[in-house]
Amino acid sequence: MAAKPSIPKGTRDFSPVEMAKRNYIFNTIRDVYHLYGFQQIETPSMEMLSTLMGKYGDEGDKLLFKIQNSGDYFSGITDEELLSRNAAKLASKFCEKGLRYDLTVPFARYVVMHRDEITFPFxxxxIQPVWRADRPQKGRYREFYQCDADVVGSDSLLNEVELMQIVDTVFSRFNIRVCIKINNRKILSGIAEIIGxxxxxxxITVAIDKLDKIGLDNVNAxxxxxxISDEAIAKLQPIILLSGTNTEKLATLKNVLSASExxxxxxxxxxxxxxxxxxxGLKNEIELDLTLARGLNYYTGAIFEVKALDVQIGSITGGGRYDNLTGVFGMAxxxxxxxxxxxxxIFDVLNQLELYPKEAVNGTELLFINFGEKEAAYSMGILAKVRAANIRAExxxxxxxxxKQMSYANAKNIPFVAIVGENEMNEGKVMLKNMETGEQNLVSADELIAIVKK
Structure with a gap:
């Protein structure tokens, strides 16, 4: 007996209903991006490892999926190297390419390669998938989609403001209550400076970023x-546990960081x-949070993270300012x-809170029952009209x-069924059944369209 097929841990199949929900997410985000003047690009799933390595810190580099070279990948490797069993060193010889870890580094590479075609600010x-060789757990996958928006070629903080407006607009459209957390890597650098x-x-930032997950004692450990010295750790405590309103936190920081430019x-x-x-007039809460560190090395200014308020899950949006990223590709x-x-x-949050609008997940709106060749030919003429009216029909x-045909309609949650027999054809009409109420009416093609659209 053949072994039952499976998929890698941390990956998922998506059913037609799930794909309808996912497309609702992508389309909502895409529409908001368009509102703010963003344009879409795509980059390859795989990049050269030289593009990816060293951009995410040591922890990030370990999570890169590497792609084995095709052909004789043993050529050029000595027996001594093979026998050393040094996985990292051998991988660097076996693998020249890797699956992208995020969309930001490939975007930086894109900007450098296409600089002569781009109008700045760009x-x-x-909206594409990314891959991380992470330990799969609830809310954490090895293959997942990111929906990125970036502005390059402008230092203006109005860009940060607009990105936060985009976040607020998107989650307001989803009806997900969130807290938008904001910090700044310069503040964290200043803190490191004043504690020596x-x-x-x-x-420090990698440890602080784990405060929510592992708690203060483990962060200190x-x-x-x-x-880091005990004295410096002691000085750090009141800063990372700073409370109060955003205005109060900023006032305290001005005093604490007075010696740090x-x-x-x-x-x-x-x-x-x-x-x-x-x-x-944002609809969602925004909070200055000094424990937010965004462990990625390339952030240099403002950093952001978004937490859902009604569901226990990790951050559902993140980002920040990265002044030096294109510099590593020779474009300072x-x-x-x-x-x-x-x-x-976001898909998981919308599922848990049952926030999908009904129209987002409905597929076919109208099914024509097939009684035979003549009836099917008659139905096809009306079907063309129905589809021209932008009704999803089959x-x-x-x-x-x-x-069997009615069971099919029920299984797909099709709200209307059109029944065409000899009597209906003689009258030039259709028997339309509302699957929810069971009500049936003999209607013309135009009346059918009006009822289904209503």
Whole structure:
């Protein structure tokens, strides 16, 4: 007996109903991006490993899916190297390509390669899958979609403001209540500076970013493990646990960071973003959160994260400012800022809260029953009219038993069924059945269209 097929852990199949829901998510996000003047691009699923490596920090590099070279990938490798069983070193010889980890680094590569064709500032969006060799768990997948929007070639903080408006608009359209969290890497750099650990900024931000997941004691233990002094850890406590309104937090930070030029710059940027958004009438809460660190090395300014308020799940949107990203590809001086919606987590949240509008998941609206060749030919003429009226309709392809055809309509949740027999054809009409109420009416093609559209 053949083995039952399976799929890799951390990946999923999606049914027609699930795909309708996913397309509702993608289309909602796409429509909002268009409202703000963003244009769509796509990049390949695989990139050169040289493009990807070193952009996500050591932890990110470990999560890259590497693609084995085709052909004789042993050529050029010595027996000594093979016997060393050094996986990382061998992978670098066996693999030249990898699946993309996110959409931002490929976008930076795209900007550098196509710089002569691009008008700056360049506002692009991208909706494509990404891959991470992560441990699968609830809300965390190895293959998932990101829906990114980025602006490159502009230093203006109005870009950050508009991205937060996009986040607010998208989640308002989904009817998901969220908290938009904002911080600034310059503030974190300033904190590292005043506690005397400037050279440990990456270690500090990676640890702080885990506060929600592992708690304060474990964060402190990790900081100590990274060689940060007890004195510095003690100084860090009141800062990462800072509470109060956004205005109160900013006022405290101005005092705490008074000796740090970079730290004050981060406070000033955060103040502009928060004060401008205050006048925009956002529907969702926005909070300055100093524990937000976004562990990726390339962020240099404002950083964002979005948490759903009514569901226990990780962040469902994130992003930030990355002034230096294109520089690693030989194009210095191009500032960028972007956000990424986690479509798969949004899918789970909408499912848990049952927030999909009915029209988003409905497929076929009208099914024509097939009683035979003559009846099918008559139905096809009306079917063409129905589809021209933008009604999703189909005819059962075989002249099967009525019970089977009605079961098909029920299984697909088709709300209306058109029945055409000899009597209906003689009168030039159709018997229309409402599957929910069971009501039947003899109607013309135009009347049928009006009823179904209503």
């Amino acid at each position: 506002k692009r969006y991208q 650990e400037s050279d440990k900024i990456v270690d 990790e900081l100590k493990e990274k060689g 970079v730290g004050l710059k981060g406070v000033e940027e955060s103040e502009f973003i928060l004060n401008t958004l205050e006048t925009m 001086g191009v500032s960028g800022v972007g956000i990424s919606f986690g479509a798969d987590r 005819i059962f392809p075989d002249a099967a038993k009525m019970k």
